[in-house]
Amino acid sequence: MATDEKQPIVQFKGILKRFGNVVAVEKMDFDIEEGSLVTLLGPSGCGKTTLLRMVAGLEEPTEGDIFIKGIRINDTPIHKRNLGMIFQNYALFPHKTIFDNVAFGLKYRDVSKEEVNKKVTRALEMVRLPGVENRMPSQLSGGQQQRIAMARAIVIEPDVLLMDEPLSALDENLREEMRREVDNLQQMLGVTTIFVTHDQREALSMSDKILVMKDGKKQQEGKPETVYNEPANHFVADFLGHSNFILGEVVDVDDHHVTVKIETGDILFAENKGGFSKSDQVEMIVRAQRFDAFPKDEFKPVEGMNHFQGRIKDRSYMGGEVSYFIELGTDREIHVISMMRTRIYDIGEEVSVQVSPHHCHLILIE
Amino acid sequence: MRPKSWKPWALLAPSMSAVFLLLVIPLCFVVVYSFWLRAPSGADIPAFQFGNYAKFFEDFFYPKILIRTIRISFETVILCVFMGYIPAYFFYRSESRYKKAFLLLIMLPFWVSFIIRTMSWINIMGDSGLINHFLLKIGLIQSPISMLYNEFTVLMGLIMYLLPFMVLNIYVSLEGIDKSLLEAARCMGCTEWQAFREVTLPLSLPGVSAGCLLVFVLTAGTYLPPMILGGPGNEMIANLIFKRIVGTLDWPFGSAISVILLSLLFVIVWTYNRYLGINQIFKSLQGN
Numbered sequence: 143m144a145t146d147e148k149q150p151i152v153q154f155k156g157i158l159k160r161f162g163n164v165v166a167v168e169k170m171d172f173d174i175e176e177g178s179l180v181t182l183l184g185p186s187g188c189g190k191t192t193l194l195r196m197v198a199g200l201e202e203p204t205e206g207d208i209f210i211k212g213i214r215i216n217d218t219p220i221h222k223r224n225l226g227m228i229f230q231n232y233a234l235f236p237h238k239t240i241f242d243n244v245a246f247g248l249k250y251r252d253v254s255k256e257e258v259n260k261k262v263t264r265a266l267e268m269v270r271l272p273g274v275e276n277r278m279p280s281q282l283s284g285g286q287q288q289r290i291a292m293a294r295a296i297v298i299e300p301d302v303l304l305m306d307e308p309l310s311a312l313d314e315n316l317r318e319e320m321r322r323e324v325d326n327l328q329q330m331l332g333v334t335t336i337f338v339t340h341d342q343r344e345a346l347s348m349s350d351k352i353l354v355m356k357d358g359k360k361q362q363e364g365k366p367e368t369v370y371n372e373p374a375n376h377f378v379a380d381f382l383g384h385s386n387f388i389l390g391e392v393v394d395v396d397d398h399h400v401t402v403k404i405e406t407g408d409i410l411f412a413e414n415k416g417g418f419s420k421s422d423q424v425e426m427i428v429r430a431q432r433f434d435a436f437p438k439d440e441f442k443p444v445e446g447m448n449h450f451q452g453r454i455k456d457r458s459y460m461g462g463e464v465s466y467f468i469e470l471g472t473d474r475e476i477h478v479i480s481m482m483r484t485r486i487y488d489i490g491e492e493v494s495v496q497v498s499p500h501h502c503h504l505i506l507i508e
Numbered sequence: 509m510r511p512k513s514w515k516p517w518a519l520l521a522p523s524m525s526a527v528f529l530l531l532v533i534p535l536c537f538v539v540v541y542s543f544w545l546r547a548p549s550g551a552d553i554p555a556f557q558f559g560n561y562a563k564f565f566e567d568f569f570y571p572k573i574l575i576r577t578i579r580i581s582f583e584t585v586i587l588c589v590f591m592g593y594i595p596a597y598f599f600y601r602s603e604s605r606y607k608k609a610f611l612l613l614i615m616l617p618f619w620v621s622f623i624i625r626t627m628s629w630i631n632i633m634g635d636s637g638l639i640n641h642f643l644l645k646i647g648l649i650q651s652p653i654s655m656l657y658n659e660f661t662v663l664m665g666l667i668m669y670l671l672p673f674m675v676l677n678i679y680v681s682l683e684g685i686d687k688s689l690l691e692a693a694r695c696m697g698c699t700e701w702q703a704f705r706e707v708t709l710p711l712s713l714p715g716v717s718a719g720c721l722l723v724f725v726l727t728a729g730t731y732l733p734p735m736i737l738g739g740p741g742n743e744m745i746a747n748l749i750f751k752r753i754v755g756t757l758d759w760p761f762g763s764a765i766s767v768i769l770l771s772l773l774f775v776i777v778w779t780y781n782r783y784l785g786i787n788q789i790f791k792s793l794q795g796n
Contacts, residue, residue, distance in 0.1 A: 198691075198695055199694075199695075200691050200694075200695075219699075220694040220695060221694055221695075221696075221697045221698055221699055221702075222697075223695075225695055226695070226696075227691070227692060227695040227696075229688045229691070229692060231686065231688060233686065233688040233689050233691070233692040235689060235692075235693075235706070235707060236689075236711070237710050237711060246693070246696050246706075247696035247697055249697075250696065250697030250698060250702070251697060294692075294696070298696065298697070304695075
């Protein structure tokens with residue numbers, strides 16, 4: 143192909159889904175590039191699962207078209223779309239052996255018997271569970287069952303792998319391990335994957351691209367870094383990570399900085415990324431981790447940085463880091479997560495907080 | 509002994525004693541009676557002899573009724589499976605708001621006496637029943653066709669009585685199937701029919717199997733449909749017992765027939781459980 147851009151393998155064009163009077167997915171356009179792992183992220187009920195199920199054919203879009211490899215698949219029956227689906231509850235067939243579970247899709251795909259044996263063995267090796275062919279699903283642990291579900295989905299070499307919150311039924315430690323495993327497997331096979339989750343850590347760590355959704359509407363799409371560092375709106379900033387929101391008005395704009403006067407009357411600077419002009423109403427978003435806290439008497443302000451004075455109001459020790467709520471004079475408080483480069487501050491202690499304009503992200507308030 | 513090991517037994521005692529008093533003891537009576545002698549005068553004489561059993565197998569008359577009973581039971585089971593699976597599956601797949609109401613309709617017949625329900629067929633299929641009346645009226649026939657009092661009507665009565673048991677048993681096991689299993693099968697390349705064969709059908713077998721067992725046992729022990737809707741040649745074993753005990757007051761022989769029926773059913777049920785592998789099916793469903 144002559145184009146530099148990778149060809150999108152899955153395309154949503156004006157997709158809309160209604161259940162009765164409820165709009166589950168609002169008119170949406172979205173492209174997924176071949177070989178990438180795309181996460182649909184959002185709180186429950188945001189339409190992410192519905193979007194996934196429409197790709198699989200388990201739901202029909204009310205309006206709009208879905209294309210896979212450039213072919214419109216709206217009317218292609220489920221069993222003729224070459225897709226691998228992984229369910230939250232594994233959905234292994236309880237009455238079939240592991241071999242029959244994994245070989246299931248091949249049975250309907252004209253594959254010779256030796257070929258089936260070879261493929262099943264290889265798939266089980268890929269998910270690092272060789273030799274369990276003759277067991278029943280109920281004899282395996284939850285994590286193992288999810289691996290079998292993965293083997294079952296990849297053995298048919300699907301065009302797109304669909305995962306519906308595949309890790310949320312697992313416990314914390316196992317989830318971490320499986321997350322890396324899914325990631326490795328996806329990269330090894332290079333299979334285009336759509337991954338539905340409400341877990342931001344899963345989304346941030348695995349994705350090539352994240353689509354953040356809320357109430358059936360697309361909030362933002364982009365690389366994990368973009369979505370995290372440059373949230374398009376309040377919701378995205380709030381949903382991903384711990385953010386501080388400070389309301390204010392733009393009082394000056396120069397080449398490098400946007401100067402914002404915040405509610406308390408303080409003047410703060412944000413890096414000028416364009417798009418703001420004087421007297422715009424803005425919301426400044428600062429990640430809790432971007433602040434540095436110093437003991438008040440040791441603090442030497444750095445030119446061009448934003449700084450506050452405050453008092454530790456509350457703190458929680460979380461092992462690797464400490465989470466502080468710092469009171470800034472009038473009933474305004476900020477959330478600071480500190481990696482403990484110095485020491486743990488006491489409640490009531492006076493501190494100075496500093497943040498670089500580079501980490502102050504502005505969004506317009508309409 | 510653990511301090512509170514008596515507790516479950518104490519809690520079980522009321523129901524256990526009810527079962528013992530109302531089921532086990534009467535059954536023992538029946539077994540004891542079956543060995544007694546019946547004097548020509550009609551009096552029952554306590555004894556221990558196998559004359560009543562010998563009498564049953566003396567010629568082909570009684571065994572023939574037993575065999576017929578088993579045959580009709582099998583026929584009823586098979587018809588109920590086919591006639592019951594379809595509505596059960598319909599309820600399972602239905603997304604109607606009235607699904608619960610439909611299910612209630614299945615239970616509705618239980619609220620009307622079984623005898624009345626069985627008798628009502630006489631009003632429908634009898635010589636002066638609805639069907640004959642209608643056919644005479646439109647002039648299709650000149651004299652009533654006799655439709656009642658044959659094995660077909662007996663089977664009809666039995667199915668009317670037993671179908672709800674089958675439907676409910678199958679429905680419950682269908683409802684227990686995780687719908688994502690079907691979706692998984694569809695995504696992997698099954699048509700709807702193939703997915704039914706691969707997933708729904710095998711996973712609903714425990715319900716089918718429980719329904720079959722229930723229908724079989726209930727058919728083998730029933731006497732009302734053959735009595736009301738059957739002819740002289742359609743007697744089943746329970747009719748025979750009824751006649752011996754209520755009709756001729758021959759308790760010893762009636763009891764012997766009961767024990768024979770009971771033993772036969774026991775053997776059939778035991779074999780069924782053992783070889784149809786119900787336990788295996790249940791085992792594979794565990795943990796899901």
